[in-house]
Amino acid sequence: MATLTLYGTPISVYVRAVRLLLEEAGANYDLKEVGIFDGQNTAAEYLAKNPFGKVPTLDIDGTALYETVAINEYLDEAVANGKFSPSDLLQKAKMRQIMAIVDSYLYGPTIRSIVIQRVIVPSQGGKTDEEVVKGGIDPAKKAMEAIESIAICSPYLMGSELTLADFQLIPVFVYFANTPEFDTVTAQTPKLKDWWQKVSQLPLVQKVCG
Ligand SMILES: N[C@@H](CCC(=O)N[C@@H](CS)C(=O)NCC(=O)O)C(=O)O
Structure with missing residues (x-):
């Protein structure tokens, strides 16, 4: 088996998506911290691994x-x-379709527009930009409703087994469910709300995202 080293910070949505898989599979791996708020992800050493300066890199x-x-x-x-x-x-x-929607259309409005403004900015002493939050709501709803129309949610996104789509979406919900906008954005997605209630209780999710 190959030696696996995951570079990134454990608070990152995308790092968590990879760790959910690694932990559920019981794989051996090392996690090497690359901070995203202190510029470690834009240091030359890391850019040599990932030219976009995003985490994770495996x-x-x-x-x-x-x-x-x-x-x-x-x-x-x-x-x-x-x-x-x-x-x-x-x-x-369809699993890949959900992953693409999370990546291309859900992460931006939920995490970049809403979570960053509601949670991260105030935690760093800044003031929430309400216009940015407001601008995230409709695109987040659209993406959430698209996922709702594809997913099975019984109990997992693609049915009886955890799949890569669950690993991609869970970390977004972990942060987004704690914002006041969550109820509005998920008002028309009852299957996803049921799914979230179940997966948020999994020991795996508590371990990686708790
Ligand atoms: N498309 C990338 C996105 C990764 C991503 O956006 N990671 C965030 C953390 S959750 C990041 O590195 N942010 C730091 C930055 O943008 O400077 C992937 O799928 O891995």
Whole structure:
């Protein structure tokens, strides 16, 4: 088995998506801290691994792999024998569709616009920009409702088994569920609310995201 080193900070949504898989698979790995609020992610040493300065990056026997979807698809095969992806082709495509929606359309409005403004900015002594928060609500709703229309949520996003889509979405909910905008944004997504109630209780989620 390859030696795995995950670079990033444990508070990152995307680092958590990878750690949920690694922990659920019981894989051996090292976590090396790369801070995102203190500039460690833009230091030359880290940019040599990931030119975009984003976390995470996974080092696999000296090869740096970045972009969470690519990392988790690799790990699913490498350490979990593909058990975190449906075998049915169309279901697998839908799982990837949810991951793409989270990455492209949900993360921005929920985390960058709402969580950062509601939680991070005040924690650093700043003042929430209400216009930025407001601007996140409709796009977040649209993405959430798109996921609702694709997901099964019984009990997991793709049905009876945890998949890569759950690992991608859980860390967003961990932060977003604690904002006052959560109820408005999820008002039309009852299946996702049920899903969240169940997955938020999993020991795995408490361990990685608690
Ligand atoms: N598309 C990237 C996104 C990763 C990402 O945005 N990570 C955030 C932390 S959750 C980050 O590194 N932020 C630091 C920055 O943008 O400077 C992936 O899938 O890995």
